[in-house]
Amino acid sequence: MINATLIKIAISLIAGIVLGFYFKFPVPSLVAFGMLLFIAFIFSFFRARKLFFQDIFFGINCALIFLFLGFLSTSLHLPENDPNHYLHQVSKNPSVSGERLIAEVTEKLKPGLFQDKYIVSVKSIQDKKASGKILLNITRTPEVQEFQPGNLLALPFRVSNINTPLNPHQFNYRAYMANLGVYGQLNLNRNEVLKMELSNSGIRSIAGQVRNKIISELRRHEFAPQELAIIQALLLGQRQDISPEIYSNYAAAGVIHILAVSGLHVGIILLLLNHLLKPVERIRYGKPIKAILLIFLLWGFALLAGLSPSVVRAVSMFSFIAIAMQLNRRSSVLNALFTSLIFLLLINPYFIFQVGFQLSYAAVLSIVLIQPHLFGLFTPRYRLVKYMWGILTVTIAAQIGVLPLSLFYFHQFPGLFFVSNLVILPFLGLLLGLGILVMLLAVVGLLPAFLTRVYGEMIELLNEFVSFIASKEDFLFQEIYFSALLLLASYLLVFSFVFLLKKFNYNNIVFLLIATGILQIGFIYEKNSAKTEEGIIFHKSRNSILGEKTEHQLVLHHNLDTSAASQNLIKDFKTGRNIQHIREIPLKNLYQIAGKTIFVIDSSGVFDITGLNPQVVLLINSPRINLDRLLTHLNPEILIADGSNYPSYMSRWQKTGLQKNIPFHATGEKGAFIFYSSEEILTEE
Template identity: 40%
Template sequence: MKFINFTMVSFAICFALGIVTAHVFPSSLSLVLYIFLSLFCLLFFFWRLNRNQLFPSVFFGILTYCSMILLGYGNYIIRLPASQPNHFTTILSENSPQILQLKITEILKPDRFTNKYITEVEAVHSESSSGNLLLNIQKDSLSEKISIDNVLLIAEAPQIIPKPLNPNQFDYSRYMKTLEVYHQIRTKSAYIIHKTKGSPSLRGRAERAREYILQKLKKTPLTLDERAILQALVLGQRRDINSDLYADYAAAGAIHILAVSGLHVGILYFILLFLLKPFHYVKNGKIIQSVLIVLLLWIFAFVTGLSPSVTRAVTMFSLFALANTLQRETSSINTLFISFFILLLYNPNWLFHVGFQLSYLAVFSILWIQPKLNSYWSPKNYFLRLFWGIFTVTLAAQLGILPLSLYYFHQFPGLFFITNLVVLPVLGILLGGGLLVVILAAFAVLPDWLARSFNWCISQLNTFIRWVAHQDSYLFTDIPFSGYKVLASYVVLVTIVVFWKHASFRRGTFIFASFILLLGVILYDISESASEELVIFQKSRQTLIGHKNNHLLTLFISDTNTFRSDTYPISSYATSEAIKRITTQQFPNVLMFRNKKMLIIDSLSVYPKAESIEWLVLTQSPKIHLERVLDSLQPSYIIADGNNYTSYIKRWRETCEKRKLPFHHTGSKGAYSID
């Protein structure tokens, strides 16, 4: 067994722990620097005491690990806007219009109504600044195309990216924070004062190169769906994939092949290892081979637009190539954790990216679990050996990412083994063939017969994926899986694998304890979900009130005929709360919840006189004199949902402020929950 440097592994884990701590409990940069300086002095003192000893003292080891935790903590804190004196938020003035100079650094996937860009704020009122900003521009058929490196002048006030307005919804603001983006601007193309080309960046050149190739591919005989898959496989461009086809890949458990990441870079790495193997027979051939592999991998990253996922994967495999060149007695796990440490040192926010977490867990699981699995059978037949290798790699990777996948996606494709056993052997061929097609198309020398042959191969892949995706009985969806279950599941997995590799009574007791922990978490989640709650959801132009009682959700809505319970915001709420059955009813004027009354006044403006209530809900813009209603009913709380005119909301809020009554508007404060 190759040597595993557990010091490097523990350093990387401590560094990541510091980042997580800073993310949950941020503090001022000055305090971090003060603690780090004090810790460094203590570390230096103990190093002086222990420098002539073969084994350093326990205190030196503890201080070293604490220093790594604090280093990770500080590396995260220093990137927060409050720690950057030149950040645009410190320059903005509240009492004057803002003119911002924005440089486009990344183009995001657009939604139905807006195009989205990540921009760097270069100046505020001609004063140099820094910081990232999300720019949302309303779609307009007459607007000019905006590209990376374009510089825009906009007179708008940045706003903090809002949190989700309904419980258990995807938190877009949290996701954008992982990209170091905390504010946004919503505007129209007509409001852009000036647009010009900025100084070219490496990312901009990469994007233009990719756009050039995409235009060339459109002139080939490749059909629309097949060309879209090729663009995703080789160029990392998924915008042209049909939504139904994309859903089929997700249902079949093959969505990972559409996102250029560690899998693609790993396949390309081993293809290059094989193709460049003849260099072993020349002087310094291994060095030449490694240099060429690293160079070609980075060219691939450049062609795919230098996306973060590809950049991370290429960095990791570049370190693998370097370790191979040095020919040192080392372990792939060491190289994995070195790349993990370097990437987080460069950008600590990557730790919170789903792709980063899944890719490192998958690779670690393959390196740790697959060799033991593979040793159970050594068939002599080449195809059986290939089949068994793919099976064990797939099983090891799935074991490593399963808890996290259930947490993020709440679904499990039961036929993922079949999908991967078919897809993975041909993925290398498709990736290699796709690269050849792209290169020939870029130089306009792609033969029609080759384009049609490759088109047929992708078409067969799509047909197979569609067949697997439509085996509905093997796709398990809406699986509730909490963060506590994720942690407990990984504790169980680690203890089982450790016992499996080196069985002992002590390790067996750890397995027993881990299952007790998992059982406790499951029971806790069951008790949490088996509760009663009343929620007034935020939904524009619709009244939506939910009563959750254990695993039953009753929805009170205005129109029971057209409403679908599998749409926003009910679908994700029902999954997270382990709802097993949903019923709908026409909402009444009075609801009873825990022996207290909730009165709902709608467009009919009808309400009982002189009746004491706890909650007053206003919906459908009722034409009422709110002060008279308050005098008559004496409610403790006033709630207005998203189905009201803005002018009415403003007037009601002023009335409640005057009378010092709590007023809750779901459109600004989010859903109102009573438990």
């Protein structure tokens, strides 16, 4: 039976964690409040033991305790409550740059076009103990020397903020890194980074060395470059060498998840090991021994994969499930799932905002709750058909669980994901099992050439199939608008569907109908809420784009040589604002948008127009003007300079604006400027 208490505890804990990120209190005050709460909990516990008929007092106290634990866990992880965090050093002396920082490489990220990227954990600053994570960007040079997890580096202490997007609805890399606990970055040249001779000898360093040994041994065998790149991603979680084309193909085919060693891989390996260790159950204490062996082997795989955060998270989750599987009850797996959720969030509350964490738990929970019911709809006579039906129902159940999150974060849906998963998943266990064997044989120098060829051809066949599926572009639905409101309404519908599968009765049918109605209301609300007219001055380097949005339409005025709608910044805005139609018009000098008059002054510098009194003056293409005279003549409410202007010009314009007490907005610094018809005072975003 499912332990409802665990579900309530998990919900309370998650609520406390989320609140902890938005409401900040000093840790001593929280500890004092926690002591009072604990006293109330002890009182309610002994009171409950004496009651024959229980009331809700004890339940409320339990919920409050875990709500508090979530809040406290978050507070303890926030930089402001860590006196040794490097951000305190930056705030004390923002101009400091000569101090030396010692940091350990904890993770190697996918490199950019010109930089290698790492996450490093700060150990000391100027020989004083320090903490915190930093994004390290190192300019790539011909003599590339990559650093590995466990390496200790000496770096100049020149921390800066991670850049935020300059246009609305673009990917927010700063927020993404903040969800990993990374709040600053270092942009350095290679000669500024000193690798210390003594590296950290901890478990992460050992894991990195093991993974590097495996990769170097695999490179000695005759794998094609892209085959080796897929092998590294499939087995070791290293996606750095995958070409953008192949990566895009896997995303379009709906199987991008197999290129990240996470819950799917660990779950398949657990099933394989569980089957292989079946004979252990026959001996005395066989099931406890089997559970210990499963956990040991799972963490052995995590070591091979370099103990990356996603692998550690997945193995932690499935370690609980491995124990529950020995009880042979579906409810035990569910209880283990919620127990692992509580355990992981108490250790690291940042997990709750990480997309991989959310997708993993949504997929596993959906499979456990929905797949058995789907599988029971049809009873195949033949074993092969039964196996394929099982794969299909697992795929459908997982997709039901992750679809709302996928639409919310990625705004696309691969229509052929059923086909690609139905073909790939039955063989993924073989690919993983054989791949682990290939790795082990390569490390000990016993990998035969024929096995290299066979495994390489299997990977090549996988790439060709994925490329074939991805080429069917008509089945890839992109730029799908899906808001947070629709996300919540969708999961309400999923929960109602699960209840109906569990027990088909009148109440659950009503619940499903209500959830369906709420989702429809959500769509109607989103459609009607888009009626606000707005104007947008986008940031585009060396060009100008002015947008006029009315309901679900966007008119773009620009001076680009190509279509503005093909620009990523416009695609992101189109999806984020639920825009259905885009029209493009060459840029003019005078506009009336959202009730505001916008005067565009280009390189011609013409502005002396009698009777013109614009609220917004937009400077483009670095006009040579006397700004003091312009502001006196036009007296605008705000002065805006977009990305087509020289930085030196904008610096002078900003000073003049300050002298005239007129706000100055540079899109290259503050991002796109947005104004609405319902507002008298202009706002910026």
